[in-house]
Amino acid sequence: MDVKVIKLGTSLALSLPSGSSFKQGDAFLLVPDRSGSYSLVPKTNNPYAEAKSLSLYQPEEWADIEHNFR
Numbered sequence: 001m002d003v004k005v006i007k008l009g010t011s012l013a014l015s016l017p018s019g020s021s022f023k024q025g026d027a028f029l030l031v032p033d034r035s036g037s038y039s040l041v042p043k044t045n046n047p048y049a050e051a052k053s054l055s056l057y058q059p060e061e062w063a064d065i066e067h068n069f070r
């Protein structure tokens with residue numbers, strides 16, 4: 001897929017061809033690597049943003065085993 005950098009107002013934007021799987025409003029992170037290449041990664045919501053303290057606690061799998069950490 002060919003993508004072009006275009007000027008949009010005072011900003012630069014990536015122009016994607018119509019008919020691609022991208023939709024208006026999709027959010028992505030543009031991640032550079034050491035070689036100068038970029039990866040476009042879909043931005044997702046943080047599943048832990050609304051977590052309450054200790055709400056993700058999982059009980060020990062083997063609760064009947066004693067742990068003597070000293």
